[in-house]
Amino acid sequence: MKQINYDLGIIGSGPAGLAAAFEAKQLGQTVVMIEEYMWGGTCPNYGCDPKKILLSAVETLHREQALQNKGLVGSSMINWPALMATKQEYVDAVKPRKIKGLEQAEIEHIYGHAQFINQDTVATNEYQITATNWIIATGQRPRQLDFPGAELMGNSEDFLNLSDMPQDITFLGGGYIGVEFANISHFAGARVHLITQGSHLLSDFDQVLVREFEKEMLNNGIEILFDNTIDVIQKQDNQYLVKLSNGTSYLTDLVISAVGRTGNADKIQAEKAGVKTCDGHVVVDQYLKSTNSHVYAIGDVADNDVPKLVPVGNYEGRYVARQLAGQNQTPLEYPTMPQVVFGTPRIAQTGVSMVEAKNQGFTIKDLEMGNVITFFRYHDQARIRVAIDTNGLIVGASIFAFEAEELINYFVTAINMKRTFAETQANLYAYPSLGSEFSEFY
Ligand SMILES: Cc1cc2nc3c(=O)[nH]c(=O)nc-3n(C[C@H](O)[C@H](O)[C@H](O)COP(=O)(O)OP(=O)(O)OC[C@H]3O[C@@H](n4cnc5c(N)ncnc54)[C@H](O)[C@@H]3O)c2cc1C
Numbered sequence: 001m002k003q004i005n006y007d008l009g010i011i012g013s014g015p016a017g018l019a020a021a022f023e024a025k026q027l028g029q030t031v032v033m034i035e036e037y038m039w040g041g042t043c044p045n046y047g048c049d050p051k052k053i054l055l056s057a058v059e060t061l062h063r064e065q066a067l068q069n070k071g072l073v074g075s076s077m078i079n080w081p082a083l084m085a086t087k088q089e090y091v092d093a094v095k096p097r098k099i100k101g102l103e104q105a106e107i108e109h110i111y112g113h114a115q116f117i118n119q120d121t122v123a124t125n126e127y128q129i130t131a132t133n134w135i136i137a138t139g140q141r142p143r144q145l146d147f148p149g150a151e152l153m154g155n156s157e158d159f160l161n162l163s164d165m166p167q168d169i170t171f172l173g174g175g176y177i178g179v180e181f182a183n184i185s186h187f188a189g190a191r192v193h194l195i196t197q198g199s200h201l202l203s204d205f206d207q208v209l210v211r212e213f214e215k216e217m218l219n220n221g222i223e224i225l226f227d228n229t230i231d232v233i234q235k236q237d238n239q240y241l242v243k244l245s246n247g248t249s250y251l252t253d254l255v256i257s258a259v260g261r262t263g264n265a266d267k268i269q270a271e272k273a274g275v276k277t278c279d280g281h282v283v284v285d286q287y288l289k290s291t292n293s294h295v296y297a298i299g300d301v302a303d304n305d306v307p308k309l310v311p312v313g314n315y316e317g318r319y320v321a322r323q324l325a326g327q328n329q330t331p332l333e334y335p336t337m338p339q340v341v342f343g344t345p346r347i348a349q350t351g352v353s354m355v356e357a358k359n360q361g362f363t364i365k366d367l368e369m370g371n372v373i374t375f376f377r378y379h380d381q382a383r384i385r386v387a388i389d390t391n392g393l394i395v396g397a398s399i400f401a402f403e404a405e406e407l408i409n410y411f412v413t414a415i416n417m418k419r420t421f422a423e424t425q426a427n428l429y430a431y432p433s434l435g436s437e438f439s440e441f442y
Pocket residue numbers: 011012013014015016017034035036037038039040041042043046047048049051112113114115137138139140156177264267268298299300301308309310311313342
């Protein structure tokens with residue numbers, strides 16, 4: 001067994017771990033990173049990026065369909081295997097790109113499963129690595145359910161590797177993944193069932209806009225089974241018999257589970273380092289420090305009450321790296337965070353929620369934007385709700401529109417820069433563009 005020693009050891013090479021590694025290296029630390037599966041972690045290999053590649057075809061198709069007899073004749077169709085090949089081309093390039101980046105930055109990288117053997121030492125099959133400080137950045141994995149036949153369900157990674165789109169597909173869970181993948185599958189030609197235990201989808205989002213989103217999915221022919229779950233799944237020839245809690249049953253070609261994710265801190269012998277965990281997540285204080293003062297946790301695996309998203313993990317990674325270099329001695333404070341569900345169209349939000357804004361007596365500007373030039377051209381629906389506090393400052397926004405993932409960033413900037421609604425209109429944006437729509441709200 002080879003023995004090595006570093007200033008900082010990082011377990012997990014996802015967005016959070018990588019952000020910490022590069023920042024710490026720049027600040028003069030010697031850094032080693034350990035990865036057991038795919039370099040780059042969930043997002044670029046089996047999360048956000050492959051999903052967005054599949055969405056490029058979906059967006060184009062959606063717009064073509066909206067423009068039928070309004071200037072376009074004849075609609076394309078998605079060739080799933082070809083789309084998957086494009087996705088795979090992107091994913092195949094991730095590992096070499098990440099390794100090259102680590103090598104250029106002179107960050108040591110080791111492949112293998114890492115687990116603690118004592119307070120400051122981690123072992124893989126080949127190495128015993130001692131570090132002054134450790135960062136746990138091991139992310140999450142799909143939550144497993146435990147009903148008869150649950151093992152017959154696939155998960156998000158299986159979906160993103162499907163060689164063919166089945167004729168009939170079922171998603172369990174009405175959160176981010178269930179909703180995004182149900183929409184992709186619909187545009188790829190499948191009959192889609194979405195089962196969720198809630199009485200509405202996307203419970204963390206502005207429910208006024210979620211209603212419009214649900215309507216759109218139902219209009220597209222996606223079956224949404226609210227207040228429901230799966231009790232039993234049985235294999236029947238080449239299909240699955242799904243028995244629902246409402247007593248009905250049906251046959252489907254594939255069931256994908258999307259019922260949340262569980263933390264990966266349960267497989268690193270955290271207790272040997274005196275690191276307390278809860279449901280696979282690392283218990284952290286307001287500095288992201290664990291119960292061992294030389295071990296931190298960042299990104300999805302940290303047990304904190306913030307959305308588990310790439311920008312959040314990045315931010316936490318840089319914060320901890322700076323703290324270890326003697327900077328950032330103050331408790332972690334997050335800037336306003338954007339959240340986007342990449343459906344057709346999208347839902348996005350940032351800052352104070354509309355419910356909170358209403359409770360605080362703030363003004364909510366509710367803007368139907370479907371007829372303004374940017375959205376009208378594609379016959380897209382668009383609705384933007386902006387919360388403005390008693391000083392006139394923009395404090396929150398929620399958006400239902402195709403361009404929501406870009407538009408929300410204007411509101412992120414306005415909130416972080418403490419801009420009043422009137423001040424946002426002082427900039428000159430190119431016309432017609434998303435920016436000009438943003439500056440012309442009344
Ligand atoms: C389908 C899907 C779509 C998503 N879409 C979006 C999106 O559009 N936008 C967005 O912001 N977020 C999205 N997310 C969430 C985003 O992917 C995560 O928030 C992000 O990847 C978390 O980064 P991380 O570094 O904390 O963990 P991860 O990216 O999960 O990386 C953790 C790494 O640690 C490794 N590891 C675990 N245990 C060990 C061990 N013992 N030893 C060595 N290595 C180990 C894992 O193999 C993994 O590579 C999506 C997630 C999924 C599943």
